[in-house]
Amino acid sequence: MRVLACGSILFCVAFAIHLVWWRVSLPRRQPRALLVLFPAVFAAGLAAMRVAVPDWAPATAWEALHALFMFGALTLAYIGTYPALEADSPTMAMVMMLDAAGDQGVERSAFEAAFDASTLLVPRIRDLVRDGMADEDDGRLRLTMKGRVFVGILITHRRLMGMGKGG
């Protein structure tokens, strides 16, 4: 039970600190801040548990590693969901616009005009530059090494499945 208790309690603590931090001041690079915060909370929390509640803390190095696996898996699952919270999904924006219009619905031309590059794509291009995935030099956007590695993994995976570009 120590692995289960340690992994889940420390994840809840990290999540609570993340909520408070985000409500006080949104970090500029949110995914990066999450990747710093969560491991730091695990390390500090594990040390604190050994002192404050030794019966609940992992008794051996293997148990601590198992608890780290559980904490890491919970963190990855949350970080995987995070893009849906950080950026507005076009599908969600469409559904909300139609919901707001009620039974009347939205005229075809007005619906199509509401979604253009300035809302659908330009903010995402800025995200790429902000997150260090691409840089802009002399008016041209290029992938950085980090961006090349990241998209390379996704491209390889999709090619292995026999799939082309998504989007």
Next chain:
Amino acid sequence: MQEQALRLVLPLAALAADVAVQMAWHRLARRKSLFRSMGAGFAAGLGVLAWLEAAAGATGLDGLGLAVADLVIYTCLGYFYYNFISLGETGRRVRLMWELHEAPRGLTMEELLARYPAGEVFSQRLGRLLRKGQVRLHGDRYRIANPTMLLLTRAILGMKRVVMGKGSEFQ
């Protein structure tokens, strides 16, 4: 010690089975469906995990705790893999990066938007909503036809408000 080290491998072995079955299913199935391949992969991984947990033979409350922890680890990793696939399928940032990847000399903003136009983003998503019966075109007006996507959208917006303190990135 060897037994404890092996325990750590159980959810990873289950994830490996999930990924292998998902990819093979998607490649070999006549009717390509990402959703079905992901379901098949997850079920296969769950089966492998159950078999390995039974073989590990842990008993008592501690054994149950470890088995539940392994189930949580596998479910989270499987969910992360699902998000990874979705990112490649529908992520705008990934598609933009793919276009930049194919242009080593780089692209201007206009060239990038010409390769991946906003109209394509819009029509892909509207097409999915129409095909799945979530939205319908009645005369010249679009309307919500099924509340499933609406409920999901409201749930995500609720989470957004809790975490970010706002419902939209443009607020």
